[in-house]
Amino acid sequence: MRTGLVADSKTLEITGVLSVTDFIMVLMMLWKYRENLDELKGTPLSHEDFRQMDIAYMPISRWKGCLEMKGQLKPFIHIGLKESIFRAVELLTKYRIHRLPVMDENTGDCAYILTHRRILHYLWKHCALLPRPECLSSRVVDLEIGTWQNLLYANEQTPLIDCLDMLIDNHISGIPVVEKTTLKVVEVYTRFDAASAAFSDNIDLSVTVTRAIQERDYQCGIRRDAVVTAHYTTTLWSLIEIFIDKNVHRIFMVDDKTILKGIISLSDVIEYLVLRPTRKTVNGNSK
Incomplete structure (x- = not known):
């Protein structure tokens, strides 16, 4: 499970979500706090150390309160069962979130979680029933889909803490790891990989991202197809x-x-x- 719903303890009304992003932010906060203490700087955080810290027993409400004080608390974004997929895509895009709870207006319960992956599978399944637009045969580089300039990436010696900073600060779910001299893609580090730290004997964010990936593979098993590439001349349909x-x-x-x-x-x-x-329709460029 990658996202947990948070409910008010008195009313049982769903008020927010708790995700792997919260876990990463807690790890980063603890690590940066320790790095400011001379006697702890550069030393791994053990599970015993963690259990002795107040944050290990912090209620979710207090954690959310800390985020609110820092201006980092996001509103609870959700959608109703009767609303359209188009509206769902609007919300996912506007708030740069990856999971959208679909709420039953009558009961207040969450019916399911809508993701980009589910939406794409839906579009793919029904695409054969619709006329295929010309853009699907165009090269993605010509369509300018995605990011082609000012790319964020890490090399094999980049400290893990720097990778996590890039993930959180730029609201992205994964960052490519490249060879330093050639920029060849060799790996990828994602937010969910950071969760493997919970299974390690010690948490050390000063290690290189390469070492963190090795630890991830040891704890969770080597992932297949973790790094997926395509030639930049690939068409949108092929992508x-x-x-x-x-x-x-x-x-x-x-x-x-x-x-x-x-x-x-x-x-x-x-x-x-x-x-x-x-x-394009709003701008008057198409019908």
Whole structure:
């Protein structure tokens, strides 16, 4: 389970979510606090150390209160059962979230969680029944889908804490790991990989991202198809097929030498397919 719903203890009304992002932010807060103490700086955080700290027993309400004081608390974004998929995509895009609770207006219960992956699978399943737009045969680099400039990436020696900072500060779910001299894509580190730290004997955010990935593989098993690449001249239709087949959240666009050229996420594709046509209509560029 990657997201947990948070309910008011008195009314049992669902008021928010608790995700792996919260877990990462707690780890980072603890680590940076320890780094400011000379006697603890550079030393791993053991589970025993963690249990002796107040935050280990902090109520969720207090943690959310801390985020609110820092201006980092996000509103509880959800959608009703009767609302459209289009509205769901609007909310996912506007608030840059990856999971959208679908609430039953009558009971107040969460019926299910809607994700970019589920939406893309729905579009894919029904695509054969609809006329295929010309853009699906166009190259993604020409369509300018995703990110092609100012790419965020880590090299094999980047400290793990720096990777986590990039993930949280830029609201992204994964970051490519490249060879320092060639920029060839060799791995990917995601928010969910950080959760493997909970199974380690010690938590050390000063290690390199390469060491963190090795620890992840040891704790959780080596993931297959973790790094998925496609040539930057790939068509949008072919890219969607890769997303469906590999079941990943992002694809790294590379050249003939596997050098990183761009990054396209599930949200980029869905935003382009669903929201772009309406934006063009509003601007008067299409009917």
